[in-house]
Amino acid sequence: MAHAHTVKRYTGLMDWLTTVDHKKIGILYLIGGGLFFLLGGLEAILIRIQLMYPQNDFLDASTYNQVLTMHGTTMIFLAVMPIIFAFMNAIIPLQIGARDVAYPFVNAVGFWMFFLGGLLLNVSWFFNGAPDAGWTSYVPLANNEYSGKGVDFYVLGLQIAGIGTLAGGINFLVTIINMRAPGMTFMRMPLFTWTSFITSALILFAFPAITVGLVLLMFERLFSANYFDVAAGGNIVLWQHIFWIFGHPEVYILILPAFGIISEIVSTFARKRLFGYSAMVFATALIGFLGFMVWVHHMFTTGLGPIGNAIFSIATMLIAIPTGIKIFNWIFTMWGGQYSFNTASLFAAGFIPTFVMGGVTGVMLAAPAADWQYHDSYFVVAHFHYVIVGGLVFGLLAGLHYWWPKMFGRMLNETIGKFSFWTFFIGFHMTFLVQHFLGLWGMPRRIFTFLENQGLDELNFISTIGALLMGVSTIAILVNIAVTQMKPRNAPADPWDGRTLEWSIPSPAPEYNFKQIPLVRGLDALFKEKIEGKKEMTPAEPLGPIHMPSPSILPFTMSIGLFIAGFGFMYARWDFDNGFLDAIFGHYIVAGAGLLITLVSMLLRSVFDDHGYHIEVEELEKEVHA
Amino acid sequence: MSATHHAHGSLPAEPEKATLEGRNKILGFWLFLGGETVLFGTLFATFLGYNNVKGIGDGPDPAHLFDLKLVALATLILLVSSLTSVFAVQAMHRHDKSKMLLWFGVTVVLGLAFLGLEIYEFVHYVHEGHTFSTSAFSSAFYTLVGFHGAHVLFGSLWIALLMLQLVKKGLTVVTAPKCYVAALYWHFVDLVWVFIFTVVYLMSKVG
Ligand code: HEM
Ligand SMILES: [Cu+2]
Numbered sequence: 001m002a003h004a005h006t007v008k009r010y011t012g013l014m015d016w017l018t019t020v021d022h023k024k025i026g027i028l029y030l031i032g033g034g035l036f037f038l039l040g041g042l043e044a045i046l047i048r049i050q051l052m053y054p055q056n057d058f059l060d061a062s063t064y065n066q067v068l069t070m071h072g073t074t075m076i077f078l079a080v081m082p083i084i085f086a087f088m089n090a091i092i093p094l095q096i097g098a099r100d101v102a103y104p105f106v107n108a109v110g111f112w113m114f115f116l117g118g119l120l121l122n123v124s125w126f127f128n129g130a131p132d133a134g135w136t137s138y139v140p141l142a143n144n145e146y147s148g149k150g151v152d153f154y155v156l157g158l159q160i161a162g163i164g165t166l167a168g169g170i171n172f173l174v175t176i177i178n179m180r181a182p183g184m185t186f187m188r189m190p191l192f193t194w195t196s197f198i199t200s201a202l203i204l205f206a207f208p209a210i211t212v213g214l215v216l217l218m219f220e221r222l223f224s225a226n227y228f229d230v231a232a233g234g235n236i237v238l239w240q241h242i243f244w245i246f247g248h249p250e251v252y253i254l255i256l257p258a259f260g261i262i263s264e265i266v267s268t269f270a271r272k273r274l275f276g277y278s279a280m281v282f283a284t285a286l287i288g289f290l291g292f293m294v295w296v297h298h299m300f301t302t303g304l305g306p307i308g309n310a311i312f313s314i315a316t317m318l319i320a321i322p323t324g325i326k327i328f329n330w331i332f333t334m335w336g337g338q339y340s341f342n343t344a345s346l347f348a349a350g351f352i353p354t355f356v357m358g359g360v361t362g363v364m365l366a367a368p369a370a371d372w373q374y375h376d377s378y379f380v381v382a383h384f385h386y387v388i389v390g391g392l393v394f395g396l397l398a399g400l401h402y403w404w405p406k407m408f409g410r411m412l413n414e415t416i417g418k419f420s421f422w423t424f425f426i427g428f429h430m431t432f433l434v435q436h437f438l439g440l441w442g443m444p445r446r447i448f449t450f451l452e453n454q455g456l457d458e459l460n461f462i463s464t465i466g467a468l469l470m471g472v473s474t475i476a477i478l479v480n481i482a483v484t485q486m487k488p489r490n491a492p493a494d495p496w497d498g499r500t501l502e503w504s505i506p507s508p509a510p511e512y513n514f515k516q517i518p519l520v521r522g523l524d525a526l527f528k529e530k531i532e533g534k535k536e537m538t539p540a541e542p543l544g545p546i547h548m549p550s551p552s553i554l555p556f557t558m559s560i561g562l563f564i565a566g567f568g569f570m571y572a573r574w575d576f577d578n579g580f581l582d583a584i585f586g587h588y589i590v591a592g593a594g595l596l597i598t599l600v601s602m603l604l605r606s607v608f609d610d611h612g613y614h615i616e617v618e619e620l621e622k623e624v625h626a
Numbered sequence: 627m628s629a630t631h632h633a634h635g636s637l638p639a640e641p642e643k644a645t646l647e648g649r650n651k652i653l654g655f656w657l658f659l660g661g662e663t664v665l666f667g668t669l670f671a672t673f674l675g676y677n678n679v680k681g682i683g684d685g686p687d688p689a690h691l692f693d694l695k696l697v698a699l700a701t702l703i704l705l706v707s708s709l710t711s712v713f714a715v716q717a718m719h720r721h722d723k724s725k726m727l728l729w730f731g732v733t734v735v736l737g738l739a740f741l742g743l744e745i746y747e748f749v750h751y752v753h754e755g756h757t758f759s760t761s762a763f764s765s766a767f768y769t770l771v772g773f774h775g776a777h778v779l780f781g782s783l784w785i786a787l788l789m790l791q792l793v794k795k796g797l798t799v800v801t802a803p804k805c806y807v808a809a810l811y812w813h814f815v816d817l818v819w820v821f822i823f824t825v826v827y828l829m830s831k832v833g
Contacts, residue, residue, distance in 0.1 A: 102650040102654060103650065103654065166661060170654050170657050170658055170661070173654075173657055174650050174653050174654040174657065177653060178646065178649060178650050178653060179646070179650075204657055204660055204661045204664075205660065205661065205664050206664075207661070208661045208662065208664040208665035208668065209664055209665075209668045211665060212672070215769070216672065216769070219765065219769065223758065223759075224758070224759045225758060225759065225769070226683075226760075226761055226762045226764070226765045227672065227676070227765055227766065232682060232683055232759075232760075232762050232765075233679030233682035233683065233761045233762035233763060234676070234762035234765075235675065235676075235762070238672060241671075242668060242671075242672075245668075603787075606787060607791075609795070
């Protein structure tokens with residue numbers, strides 16, 4: 001029956017360019033997202049150096065706008081989202097006992113779209129300047145009259161990256177619905193898988209909205225459409241609605257997986273099952289639902305009127321209820337457990353109070369009358385950084401230390417790890433706590449400098465020192481990774497005495513994940529077997545050959561095509577000095593060529609079937625002893 | 627692995643759901659259509675937002691410009707094409723490859739006929755001064771209707787490509803889910819058109 005298809009197995013760079021293995025794609029996302037995170041962090045430091053002293057001239061106003069815009073855009077779309085995707089890719093199939101994701105090929109497409117979209121966005125630094133209209137790209141600021149060429153890069157780069165995200169979201173939904181191991185019912189799924197599931201659903205319903213928004217903005221800028229031109233009957237508030245009906249769910253897309261990570265880590269290190277598991281699941285779903293109902297709280301000051309504002313204010317405050325449930329459940333899980341502290345569990349513990357503080361200022365902002373005061377001040381900056389850095393980034397760093405052995409087969413160094421935790425934790429509060437006061441005392445957001453002796457000097461200085469301290473922490477994490485990478489690959493399969501399925505297989509996981517699909521008999525599947533005195537999972541199937549999808553270069557070429565097409569569209573109406581460039585860009589030749597590369601890649605994919613290959617039983621048995 | 631097995635042996639009654647790959651494809655596609663719904667929902671919202679600024683700019687008034695007879699003909703063509711794609715899927719369940727090819731072929735022809743009418747319509751409007759840049763209304767109109775048109779074009783090409791695959795590889799558990807999913811897509815595109823017909827064309831006559 002099983003044809004022995006010979007498959008090319010690539011090595012080196014080609015292996016990474018062609019891989020469709022979800023674990024390798026997870027690593028690619030981690031590297032890609034990590035690089036952009038460093039870039040966004042560098043931009044943050046530049047911003048803070050500029051604001052270290054009053055009337056500083058380190059950056060001029062225009063450069064500041066670009067750095068600020070790219071910091072926000074990079075962090076949200078190119079750093080934290082991909083790092084979330086890194087964990088989703090690396091861990092979800094393992095947690096549900098699956099051999100792979102539903103569409104390995106599409107998975108690779110998703111990664112390359114993200115990466116090349118992000119690259120397109122960032123090469124803007126070298127061509128006519130980076131986007132400068134803020135990460136929200138509000139019109140009319142983002143129209144041709146008021147902003148530079150950079151916004152075209154924003155529009156097209158994010159569009160390409162967004163396609164990748166959407167593909168990833170659908171992939172995880174199908175994987176989780178259709179590919180759970182026998183016995184892995186929905187109400188036995190680990191919380192990281194659950195929160196990723198809801199996040200994927202949010203991606204599915206939020207990203208098409210921003211897709212349309214970016215298309216409208218692109219048509220406005222490149223093809224003279226009139227949606228946002230008031231003289232032609234356009235309306236700028238439309239952009240805000242479209243942006244925020246995507247943008248608000250987006251913040252939940254970000255934070256929910258972090259909630260999942262915290263739940264896993266808290267229960268592992270408290271050595272107790274998660275308190276209120278089903279309440280956690282329902283709270284997650286409820287937050288996901290409410291996430292779509294509150295977008296207008298970003299627009300209280302646009303003048304939508306008291307009724308609209310009141311409804312959205314109340315809806316926003318309602319989210320505090322399921323969120324509160326989660327917070328209490330984490331605390332009850334730690335309560336009475338023996339919470340052991342290492343780098344991962346410290347970041348998880350640090351998450352809780354920090355996130356609560358961000359939540360409290362969120363409720364303050366949700367009162368429209370108060371928001372009128374806080375709006376566009378540093379108070380807002382402080383609020384969302386408490387949520388996204390104090391919440392999400394803490395969660396991601398916790399997850400990084402927790403799952404590193406599973407992803408790379410090596411244990412990170414604990415001493416350096418703890419150093420990086422404390423510098424990050426202290427640096428974080430130093431940077432952002434004072435920004436609440438800066439905001440309340442009148443410092444506006446997105447302005448490149450401030451005047452002397454207005455009571456803003458000291459706190460700005462403190463804030464910058466805090467940011468530098470976080471920079472030190474980041475360097476420590478990089479050192480930790482480098483040091484670890486030089487040691488042998490000797491992490492045990494289950495270094496933390498874990499509870500979920502990913503800890504039942506070797507670290508790092510073999511390419512087929514599970515030699516035999518496990519039989520799940522309860523919540524915390526592995527732990528259940530452990531308390532019954534067993535060391536590993538009971539298999540749900542006999543040992544047999546395992547079918548694997550073959551590697552392919554097409555995801556890469558498809559994305560390269562779109563990357564080229566992006567340039568083509570942007571520069572089609574540009575005045576080049578050079579006649580040759582004018583000729584090839586001017587007639588959409590470059591754009592067409594790029595699209596052609598993508599279409600031909602898609603055609604090739606559809607014409608040639610992927611038969612994949614098999615890993616035979618002998619090989620499987622060999623690997624046990626290796 | 628069961629895929630190759632079935633391909634040589636007998637086909638199950640619902641070949642599109644015979645393998646996990648097939649079931650994944652169908653589920654994923656339904657989800658994708660959920661995303662497409664949001665996409666078109668946003669485009670409709672944009673259009674409705676600008677429906678009241680029709681008079682702005684120096685273009686003609688759409689209430690007089692729009693030719694309902696032409697649009698009704700296009701609607702009829704597209705609705706029939708939905709029916710023919712159902713016939714194709716029914717033929718698939720009878721494992722009748724040649725009827726499948728026939729009905730998919732008719733579907734593609736109808737889709738292209740629809741597109742032809744739409745292109746004719748757009749060209750006509752542009753001549754009358756209703757261009758993409760005339761007003762916020764005209765931009766929103768061309769974006770919504772044009773997006774749908776692009777979907778029809780894509781669907782036609784897709785089904786045509788699938789017909790080639792059917793000829794080359796036959797009806798198997800690999801090709802069946804693709805055909806099923808393409809038919810779903812086609813229904814979705816038709817459904818969106820029904821809304822466009824109502825919201826864009828009919829409402830402009832009464833409004
Ligand atoms: C880790 C250290 C970080 C520092 C020191 C930092 C600092 C800053 C500063 C000073 C601003 C400018 C505020 C203004 O003038 O309006 C800013 C804006 C922003 N930051 Fe951060 N940030 C950091 C991390 C992050 C992360 C991890 C994210 C997201 C995941 C993020 C998202 C944003 C966003 C969305 C803006 C708003 C940009 C805009 O107004 O267009 N930041 N950040
Ligand atoms: Cu919000």
